[in-house]
Amino acid sequence: MVDERVLREKLRAYICKELIRDASYPLTDTEGIISGGLMDSFSLAELAVYVEKEFGMYIPDSDLTVAKMDTLDQMVARVMRGE
């Protein structure tokens, strides 16, 4: 089982560097990443690939929506819940 803090920081770093393309971006746990225009909904699919590769977890398509995956908190909670 992945440690929640490690997961959170890994996801944060990945999102800032690869999806927002600004490693220094001060991403908070609660800001709307897609609704706030930081990344587009294409990135949800990218995130799913990353989570599968990095944490060996498959997030079903039904959970890959803006409503369910807009903030870092939501993403962490979904990964922690497991398959």
Added chain:
Amino acid sequence: MVNLSNRSHFHTLLDAVALQGEHDECPAIIYLETDQAPITISCRDFREAVIAHAAGLQVMGIAPRDLVIIAHTQNLESIYAFWGALWCGAIPSMFPTLTEKLDPDIYLHSMAELARLSGVRAIFTTDEFEPQLAARVSCQVFGSEHLARSVAVANGKLHPSTTERAHAERNAVESKHARSSAHALSAERGRAGRDAFSPNSNEVAFLQHSSGTTGLQKGVALSHEAVLNQVASYSEAIALNDQDVIVSWLPLYHDMGLIAGFILPLVQGVPLVMMSPFDWVAHPALLLHAIDDYRGTLCWLPNFAYNHCARRIRQRDSEGVSLASMRLFINCSEPVRYESHQMFLERFAANGVTNEMLTVSYAMAENTFAVTQTPLGQAARLDVVDRIELEQKRFAQPAAIDHPHAQIRVSCGPAIVNTAVKIIDEAGNTLPDRAVGQVAVQSDCMLREYYKRPDLQPFQEGWYRTGDMGYMADGEVYIVGRLKDLIINAGKNIYPQDIEAIVNTVPGVVPGRAVVFGVADEREGTELIGVVAEVTTDNAQERKHIATQIRNAVAKQSMVTVTYVHLVGERWLIKTSSGKIARAANREKWLAETQR
């Protein structure tokens, strides 16, 4: 099926095969959604729904030649509303609906402008959006519930109100008049049930609107004749046949989605397997499964979609999926990159994708859709040229693949039948092979006009000047860029000045001192959007706040996401001698400064 030899038997879009009685049991549309059972609409279901909706629209007071905007979620209801409008002789146009990311005020303002400038008769939208929209626009607005009620009234399932009865009676008179008109070429022919309004084949069938605030006021008006000509010529170019199955995730407010992924299959009676673009972007494997499940043969994709599928479909989602039924993937609507095709081929070769399937078309709404198509049975031709010669001398000098400046250009193929292409210089003179100039097009499937914009003349000496820059080599067209600044991001045309106007309103940005440009991105296979804006503050925290505000503002006021925001001090931006901000020069300066 309409083809070049029987073309004269088809007069309007209502002669569509899917609306005739001969293929009633065949599927017209198969609608897919993540985690939902597929919905199969047979040609009979389709025809009946179209006729029922047409009657509903008449009850709502929609009359022939009324402009009807469908600003709806992409679903079966919006499809029936579109064809129902055609059935009663109105002019439909598909529009994007308001999404949660967009600022409602901006969207409402642009709809109000559209309604005012184009004389819109009615807008069809979702129930939740109806009151907001109705409060802002000068025309009538109908939500889903209202439409459903009118359809029920028209079909005898509900009692009509006084207004509904009056509309129905008025329409019955007009419809009778239309049928007795000498121009009612295809009236009654093969059509069961209630009568369609039969316009002249050269009358406007529907409008395609280009994106952006500049484009909003420019509705490309296409006649029945032009659309049918395009369907016949393009079907020939792709050798369309009754074994084909078209699979599409494309939005219907864009020419590729509207024509290739909607009008073409329904006119030709070829099954259309479709899904919502919103569903597909987050769940790209949906497209693969659709091809596998329904033995898809044709699929149109903008270049970025090849990268999106190759990079973002999880291994688990593509295992055991067969794409071997495919005849053609057609890359269209943004510059084609060789690397994107290669990435797609490598990723899905094990699923049956071959190089020969990867073809290209150059298309635009003004020509209804396709201008060119690469030959079938072979991969799109590649042209290796000297990049420096191309950029500086505007000439596509062939080069060896190991030349230090070698650049691979992918062909868009020759012009389709009844369409001519030439490359012209600024004075309009035709240029020789391999010289770069503006692409001009002439055809029998061109727009009639820009709707209610007599000030905009689309043709010069009978040719449409596309604004695209390209060259011809061995009879095939190669596109290299745009005459004016235009960013093509994930298949969408973005005018940088629209985004600059948004950035200029963000507090902290020096007004008039922002520039927006496209940044070619290998990974995404498209242009990403970069913003450089001058600010007065040196404080790092304040700058970060401004950068976030810029991203938020653009997301809310346009349909795009900014990838790069670079804030600079005053007088960083380069201006031209006439005082305008030089986009290309500033882009170069940004590239050098950020070492990209």
